Amino acid sequence: MIPSVLLLAILPWYVLGVVVPWLDNDPFVEANLHATKLGFGLPPVLSPGEITDETRTLPHEGHIPHYVIDNCPLVHLYSEETYWPADVSEFIRHFNIQTGNKSIVKDAPLELQDLSAGFSPTVQDPDYFVPSENTFLTALDDFGKDPKWLLGHRPDYSTGRIKNAPAILIVVDKGNGWVDAYWFYFYSFNLGAFIMGYGPWGNHVGDWEHSLVRFYQGKPQYLWMSAHGGGQAYIFDAVEKKTRVQYAGAKESSRILERPLIFSARGTHANYASVGQHAHDVPFFFSALSDFTDRGPLWDPSLNYLGYTYNGSVVTPASGPEEKLGVDWLYFLGRWGDKQLNWKDPRQKWCPVQWRFIDGPRGPLAKHLERTGLCQRHKWWNFWGGCPARRSIKRGQGLDAEHNDLVGDNCGILLYRIRPKWLRSLARLVMWRGIACFTMDYFTG
Numbered sequence: 334m335i336p337s338v339l340l341l342a343i344l345p346w347y348v349l350g351v352v353v354p355w356l357d358n359d360p361f362v363e364a365n366l367h368a369t370k371l372g373f374g375l376p377p378v379l380s381p382g383e384i385t386d387e388t389r390t391l392p393h394e395g396h397i398p399h400y401v402i403d404n405c406p407l408v409h410l411y412s413e414e415t416y417w418p419a420d421v422s423e424f425i426r427h428f429n430i431q432t433g434n435k436s437i438v439k440d441a442p443l444e445l446q447d448l449s450a451g452f453s454p455t456v457q458d459p460d461y462f463v464p465s466e467n468t469f470l471t472a473l474d475d476f477g478k479d480p481k482w483l484l485g486h487r488p489d490y491s492t493g494r495i496k497n498a499p500a501i502l503i504v505v506d507k508g509n510g511w512v513d514a515y516w517f518y519f520y521s522f523n524l525g526a527f528i529m530g531y532g533p534w535g536n537h538v539g540d541w542e543h544s545l546v547r548f549y550q551g552k553p554q555y556l557w558m559s560a561h562g563g564g565q566a567y568i569f570d571a572v573e574k575k576t577r578v579q580y581a582g583a584k585e586s587s588r589i590l591e592r593p594l595i596f597s598a599r600g601t602h603a604n605y606a607s608v609g610q611h612a613h614d615v616p617f618f619f620s621a622l623s624d625f626t627d628r629g630p631l632w633d634p635s636l637n638y639l640g641y642t643y644n645g646s647v648v649t650p651a652s653g654p655e656e657k658l659g660v661d662w663l664y665f666l667g668r669w670g671d672k673q674l675n676w677k678d679p680r681q682k683w684c685p686v687q688w689r690f691i692d693g694p695r696g697p698l699a700k701h702l703e704r705t706g707l708c709q710r711h712k713w714w715n716f717w718g719g720c721p722a723r724r725s726i727k728r729g730q731g732l733d734a735e736h737n738d739l740v741g742d743n744c745g746i747l748l749y750r751i752r753p754k755w756l757r758s759l760a761r762l763v764m765w766r767g768i769a770c771f772t773m774d775y776f777t778g
């Protein structure tokens with residue numbers, strides 16, 4: 334039953350998607366070109382492999398420009414969150430490292446420094462090497478019972494600093510004046526979504542989320558934020574800002590900064606630009622899987638972070654606490670949480686689209702940091718592979734959503750411009766809020 338509903342939903346979507354890009358003179362396509370080429374006239378963004386001494390932006394690896402810190406996004410965590418940000422160094426103590434078939438390649442207790450690109454588990458056979466890609470950090474405790482280390486740490490109420498959970502910052506030179514700042518947010522556990530009141534589905538141990546602020550000559554141009562392996566890009570100016578005193582260490586300074594705001598969803602920690610209910614993963618009107626964001630505790634990752642630069646192959650630490658930790662742990666490309674539970678495990682359950690417990694995620698270096706586009710990758714339904722930056726905030730729905738004239742809605746600014754209101758409502762109805770809206774939204778947002 335579900336597959337046929339999905340097919341019905343996908344069919345017109347594919348037809349639209351194939352037809353629309355053909356319409357070269359179509360206004361939506363024009364809008365799209367405008368959106369992706371706001372930086373029109375600026376030199377191209379380069380991937381690290383293409384950068385030469387002439388096109389470098391940063392003076393040297395390990396250098397973190399002050400503008401990256403000044404424009405660090407502030408994160409509103411969900412008010413009733415259970416799984417708060419966590420410290421990778423503390424997290425790792427509760428794991429050993431196993432292969433997919435459960436043979437241990439490195440036993441507990443682990444330190445962050447024990448992670449690396451691969452492992453030689455036996456002394457007798459030094460040639461037996463297990464690449465980290467094939468391994469899983471595997472919890473020593475039953476994570477189904479919410480051990481204390483799974484819960485993470487709340488931000489300090491007055492400063493927004495989380496003393497016990499550093500964010501991870503990775504700065505990548507993109508040449509010609511461009512610089513990417515990737516802020517990684519680590520949580521020990523991802524509590525998945527509910528589908529029509531049942532769930533949660535898609536839980537996993539270890540949760541890496543991130544945002545990207547892209548700068549041109551020290552000025553922030555774009556902000557992209559991750560959500561469920563996908564994400565959304567915005568023109569930097571479109572994102573909500575919060576006026577905030579700059580801190581020097583833990584002390585307030587006299588400088589006032591305008592910082593971008595993002596919202597971390599309850600349980601899944603997917604990032605959004607607005608509060609309310611957000612349908613996720615499937616761009617259809619069938620929006621049974623939802624995320625929720627609100628203006629819960631504010632986290633300022635710039636007050637506690639580990640900073641690095643990355644040139645596409647080598648990670649260099651900034652000069653600070655990160656030097657002591659070394660960089661090997663970042664080359665660990667295994668899973669930051671247990672392998673998907675066996676179906677025989679009493680904790681495991683299945684519903685037609687998802688398991689209750691799935692594999693943990695891979696870490697920062699697996700997130701395509703050498704990208705020249707803004708998106709980490711494209712979902713299967715985004716077959717034309719574009720990643721335009723929105724010029725208006727995508728609004729959440731439901732009771733928590735805030736309504737004001739600054740935000741667009743699911744149909745982007747196209748429907749937003751239709752007057753009178755009843756005509757707009759009619760148009761929205763006709764377009765099913767999903768397929769047509771999403772397609773147009775893609776070209777006009």
Ligand SMILES: *[C@@H]1O[C@H](CO)[C@@H](O)[C@H](O)[C@H]1NC(C)=O
Pocket residue numbers: 381382644645646647
């Ligand atoms: C990155 O830096 C390392 C060490 O300095 C160098 O060997 C390597 O070629 C660099 N890679 C790129 C893509 O620039």
Ligand SMILES: *[C@@H]1O[C@H](CO)[C@@H](O)[C@H](O)[C@H]1NC(C)=O
Pocket residue numbers: 432434435436463467
């Ligand atoms: C587990 O997999 C490794 C290779 O990843 C292999 O060498 C080992 O023999 C396997 N162990 C078992 C018990 O199957």
